[in-house]
Amino acid sequence: MEQQIEVREGVDRETIETVQNMGSYKYGWETEIEMDYAPKGLSEDIVRLISAKNDEPEWMLDWRLKAYRRWITMTPPTWALLDIPKIDFQDIYYYARPKSMETRPTSLDEVDPKLLATYEKLGIPLKEQALLAGVTAPEGERQVAVDAVFDSVSVGTTFREKLAEAGVIFCSISEAIREHPELVKKYLGSVVPQSDNFYATLNSAVFSDGSFVYIPPGVKCPMELSTYFRINAENTGQFERTLIIADKGAYVSYLEGCTAPKRDTAQLHAAVVEIVIEEDSEVKYSTVQNWFPGDEDGKGGIYNFVTKRADCRGDRAKVMWTQVETGSAITWKYPSCLLRGNDSQGEFYSIAIANNMQQADTGTKMVHLGKNTRSRIVSKGISAGRAQNTYRGLVSIHPKATDSRNYTQCDSLLIGDKCGAHTVPYIEVKNNSSRVEHEATTSKVDDDQLFYCRTRGMDEEEAVALVVNGFCREVLQALPMEFAMEAQSLVAISLEGSVG
């Protein structure tokens, strides 16, 4: 216990140092590398081309085409509290691959050094050692396997052999389609159906890469798994597709990180993440989302339109979503839990920060279908600058989900007086034995708190970082340690310039 606290103490110091030493968006540089693009725009031919580039079997192509044909009949959702500029879907590249990835590397040693250097610079060295996000763990400590996705392709995945020994499959989704078609066929689209929503359908047609995880029955994954997404190419959309399956009695903790260069035109990231959780198994999915947020006047940035859902299929299945959303110009994202199995549990911990001109509409859906199901939502929204930040959440308890419980706590913090915070909870309880609790607060960063910190020697930005990190503490503590450190400094960095 003492040990744990020591580390967290250190985390805060790191935050402060980071604030002091850093300009704003740290990952805004670009890798100069020769790329192959599919022609601009979207058509059946482009869908066929993407499928062909990945050497996909016929059934996969058919699946994509079906999604594409549906997508052209659909319109984007408009219910979120977001002002989304019109997107010209014919003015986007749907596939961008480094030329050096044309012949697939068979091991990390064969990967283009430029690509390896890119991840090294991002703090994600693609080496098989205990390293992530610039945090050095002593030899022999916890290891993290990484799948690195660069624009439309997975560059490499570490620790594959070691994971294979435990029976765990961890590879890119394109590889899984080729190597494990029976699993992909069985589960792809089974949590987020093709027709789910405009962006999910688009993703189903054009997804290029992402990660695939299968944990066999009774296996506790021997290390944390992670995927790091990097958008590099200009005018290119990224359509990540991730599929995680925890078979009966399995356990895995999965981390996701993402960054993109600074550009003054906006870029689209439309991802789908599906998680299947069978009886007695547990999945923890943590995200630190740090896509380029656009400049102070709202120029550029990533449109992050994401569908993430976990399906607790079996009894006593458990899922925990933790997200730290600091980046993106616009965030539209609701990681959700379908609690089908009896006694299954869903948790959602979220920090969403919107500064300058950023817009975020994010939250979760907890759908209670099984008996005696439990869900817990802790959302911390921070708005600064001229940003708008909305928590939108659905808690739905179905007639058969007797004796179920939800607890929701939704706190908003405002910095300055030109930003907005909104809370939109939807609650449906269709039986008498279940109970739902909802607490919401909105507050401003307190001048007395800042003054108190400053009389003790901290400057204004350190003081804000400290107070905001305190506000987010419950969620930060839900993160794996490596991510907690990164997240704390991100909180500080993304609020730079929000005071004074």
Place this chain on the structure above:
Amino acid sequence: MLEIKNMHVKLEEEDKAILKGVDLTIGSGEVHAIMGPNGSGKSTLSYVLSGRDGYEVTEGSAVLDGHDLLDMEPEERAAAGLFLAFQYPVEIPGVGNMTFLRTALNAQRKARGQEELSAGDFLKVVRAKAKALKIDADMLKRPVNVGFSGGEKKRNEILQMAILEPRMCILDETDSGLDVDAMRLVSDGVNALRDANRSFLVITHYQRLLDHIKPDVVHIMADGRILESGGPELALVVEKNGYADLLKKHGIAEVA
């Protein structure tokens, strides 16, 4: 050490004068006490010296060891050695007391061009000082002042002071709301810090604190001015007769 000259202060938002010409000089190693009825401007003086927003200094100056305090940010004043133990310490939810202390100490060290303390060294310093103030490990882990009793908050202020080792300490009614035992802990804490290089300005309502922390000079403040200054005996006079006679003598209507 600290030299305040003819300080006039009004509220920024409205035309209300609060300090009406305060002169105060505190030499190195001296302990001064300010007593006075509620609303006389004692807290305002401590806030203005620390750099809190909302006040406008219309006249006068405040110099600490050659630094013109009024030209500095609150954190610069802290780094220059000024410390205020708050009358009402502020709660900071979610921020561990230790984290707060270390962040503060290292910020000051950094501002002064000193090496930051390592986690281990810091822990040693805190443990020793916390023990003297009967602050246990639990209180060090809990979020800053959240759920602390009145006495715990005040002891925590003294702990911060002990760790930051300021040159000039201002204590704003640190004794109010303390029981006899807490009062002793706090005054022992303060006395342990007394030093030829460190000065204190002790703001208090009651004479009893001054039994424990013996002042060199006592000032009586009312209506934004220092009415009289004298030795410790002045505090005893006030204790015995109240402020009424003094106020009358200086032509000030008694406030409720």
